[in-house]
Amino acid sequence: MSQPQDNPLLNGLWKENPTFVQVLGMCPTLAVTNSVRNALAMGLATTFVLVCSNGLISMIRHQVPKQVRIATYIAIAATAVTVTDYVVKAISIDIYKALGPFLALIVVNCIILARAEAFAAKNSVGRSLMDGLGNGLGFTLGLTLLGTVREVLGAGSFLGLSLFGPHFEPWVLFLLPPGGFITLAAWLLIFAWYKERKTKPAPSAQDLLDARS
Amino acid sequence: MSSIKIIRYLGLISLICGVLIVGAKVLTEDRIRVNQEIINRDSIAQLLPGADKQLTFIVQPSGELAPLTNVDAKGQKLFAGYDKSGKLLGLVFEASERGYGDMISALYAYDPGSKTIIGFTVVEMKETPGLGDKIGKDPDFLANFRKLDTSKPILAVKHGTKKNPWEIDAISGATISSRAVGRMLQKSIAEIAPIIERNRQIIERGNK
Incomplete structure (x- = not known):
């Protein structure tokens, strides 16, 4: 996966974006993105948990007996989630209610375990923190892109601000679960198309074959 | 690594996690109660202008x-x-x-x-x-x-x-x-x- 000379922050944010490239954590991606506010809150909460768990796991990576490493990662992720739970409640009960059960479910969000096992267990604390931050922000970016499309089409607003005036007939489908799948598919398509274009630049296929041989 | 060592290690991890959680709870408890009261108070004030x-x-x-x-x-x-x-x-x-x-x-x-x-x-x-x-x-x-x-x-x-x-x-x-x-x-x-x-x-x- 990531080369040592890569920048773990940018990797997580863009090149290995958790939503569009690793396709991890799809449950919260589909469930809480019916408004930009929920998407941002969920993304930032996950970022916080990811940075905490990556940092802690990297700190103890040489002491963890490998037989029980997964149990350890889960205990640490659960601690970070519980702390986040209290912090979010202290900041705003409204956001806490909007996130509902998904906040507690961050603990089983596969991004957390994936980054712990694939990165934090093998890299220095500094790089692991950057990786956590990058992946967290990448996840936030993914959720926000989905949330924007769904809120604009489904409710005619952005961050709660009405965009099209009172005569706009909202496309309610986009707030419902099918809208989540449709929006996700559309974004995945755009990202896949973009990636393909980048890997096959201007020169023709014949040029590439020549270069390879 | 022997089982005893692993158990001791897991115990230590659990202890640290427990301390962190209790710490967070104690620090945020008052803020959470105040928030809840503000929400109640606001919605009552809104219902009875x-x-x-x-x-x-x-x-x-x-x-x-x-x-x-x-x-x-x-x-x-x-x-x-x-x-x-x-x-x-x-x-x-x-x-x-x-x-x-x-x-x-x-x-x-x-x-x-x-x-x-x-x-x-x-x-x-x-x-x-x-x-x-x-x-x-x-x-x-x-x-x-x-x-x-x-x-x-x-x-x-x-x-x-x-x-x-x-x-x-x-x-x-x-x-x-x-x-x-x-x-x-x-x-x-x-x-x-x-x-x-x-x-x-x-x-x-x-x-x-």
Whole structure:
């Protein structure tokens, strides 16, 4: 996966974006993105948990007996989630209610375990923190892109601000679960198309074959 | 690595995690309680505009009302709002009912003088976004609760067919949720109105 000379922050944010490239954590991606506010809150909460768990796991990576490493990662992720739970409640009960059960479910969000096992267990604390931050922000970016499309089409607003005036007939489908799948598919398509274009630049296929041989 | 070592290691990890969680709880406890109180206070102030002073009562098992002294006390709570001169503006109750998604819980304001409901706000719901959740913000629907008669059983009727002051004009596309609101209010009023009648004096006196 990531080369040592890569920048773990940018990797997580863009090149290995958790939503569009690793396709991890799809449950919260589909469930809480019916408004930009929920998407941002969920993304930032996950970022916080990811940075905490990556940092802690990297700190103890040489002491963890490998037989029980997964149990350890889960205990640490659960601690970070519980702390986040209290912090979010202290900041705003409204956001806490909007996130509902998904906040507690961050603990089983596969991004957390994936980054712990694939990165934090093998890299220095500094790089692991950057990786956590990058992946967290990448996840936030993914959720926000989905949330924007769904809120604009489904409710005619952005961050709660009405965009099209009172005569706009909202496309309610986009707030419902099918809208989540449709929006996700559309974004995945755009990202896949973009990636393909980048890997096959201007020169023709014949040029590439020549270069390879 | 031997089993004993692994067990000792897991114990240590659990201990550290436990300390972190308890620390976070202790640090945020007060803020969380304040937030919850602000939310309650705000929604009551919104339901009873002009309320200068609020008092909380609790319904005792005997059916009597008593001023709330212990915040954690169990039982139906009743919030009374008074204006500057100490005149009773209205009472606010909590009510809940099964909606289309899950339980809908709401606060509503009641004027014991005219026996009408004078405000309604949803506290928590999981109704379908864009359809059922309109019961929380649709201005036409909320206008039903500016003066809703409770002398007859409250009933949610099909959109556009409201004729009587005790009927709720349902939202088209959110009939199930609108009906749930009607049932919620009817059940709650039937239960609480006799208690209010019996304790009118205590409520109107406030703490004058």
